[in-house]
Amino acid sequence: MTLLTATIVLFVALGVFFTLVAAVGVLRLPDVYTRSHAATKADTLGAGFTIVAVGIYFGTTGEILRTALLLVFIYITNPTAAHSITRAAYSQDVEVWTTDKNDSAAERGGDSP
């Protein structure tokens, strides 16, 4: 029983950690494209761990099946949403941030191939 609880706590903690990473990523990263990386990846694993914890907590076959389905749909919809957001940004000509732009305007567009 305590082992079970410990496992659940571990998975919830991992879930919280990766969701936190996603939040930090959204705040720290420079543009919409890089922020989308944060929103999809870390979030997907964060939600994944949390759902695994939920599945373990309920423990019956029906609930596990349903939580697994939940995970499947998150894994399909999450990248699709990120794709549509960045696609919208790209079609609005939102510039892609590169490391060049960090060097404070001094030398921009040094076009050596």
Added chain:
Amino acid sequence: MGNVSDTNGVLVPVSPSPTLEETVEYAVDAVERGDGGGGAVHLVLTAPGHHVGDEGLDRDETLLSTAERYATEAAGSGVSIRTSMLGTDEYFADPVNHFELLVDYVAEHDLDRVIIDPDYSVDATAHVLQNMETVLAESNIRYEVAPVSRSWRPTGPELIRGGVIAAMAFGFYVALGGPTYPFALWTGAVTALITAVLLRNVAFERTPHVGSALATLGRGVVFVPYLLWEIAKANVQFAYVVLHPSLPIDPCLDRVDAAVGDGLSVTAFANSVTLTPGTLTVDTVGSELLVHSLAPSARKDLAEGLHERAVRILFYGREGADLPGPLARGDMEPVVQSADAVAGAGASAGDESGGEADD
């Protein structure tokens, strides 16, 4: 006047439809009635995606020879029959590509017009969904829809697709709701049946084939844990990058032409790219993807075809893996990259120089 077949050539797009025979007969008849009293009937089948293995090729060849048989049975002396299979070495992600092939064929052979089977469809997609007539009209090609009677009876492929949809819908309902009493089961079954009837020509891109579907499902058992493992790795790397004080990123945008075929495999590829190490699919046009990558290591995985290989194995089996990565094939070109990345990649990365957001 020149060649007879030039002045009176007719193209008939071939697809597995119940009215194929009547359409072919009508076309042969139309050519015979036409001035000059003869000409050629071109029976053309568009069959892309036979890159790997010959799976499905047999079916297409049988279909084409069946159509040819109908035509020769109906044809008099003045009509010549030609058959042709187009696009076998290409990957299509959009039904419109099929029509474009036909348009090219018409131009190439200088054909007079196109006679369309009213039940023509690009395998499993409903003919109402993609308007072949629009494409033909835009290309200024004369066409007519063969005046044949359409039957009410569903075709074999339609039954298969409907059955698969009904089974999946009902299975999903039972898995989610867990109904136990007869009323719930009966209403569920009826709903599944209605869904199947409505979506039989919408839900699938091509008719599921038991053998290949089972094979794909079996390989999926390997693919999904692999993908989950890649996702976990991606997250640990990502957490490191995001929590690192100096935020070590070097974003790039690349155009990648993925060597995967239909809509489903392109979607699987695009989504697995988005879910795995530091790469994100921004846009897709056909099988061409615009991929944003967060760091050079992620970009290298993409260039070497890490995801592509996995998806190809999933859909095409073992032989699918024997293909060099997009960069080696020349199917990857940078759109936006930093000066550092250009210097780092050296001459091998391609001939494009780093630039601003769009072309």
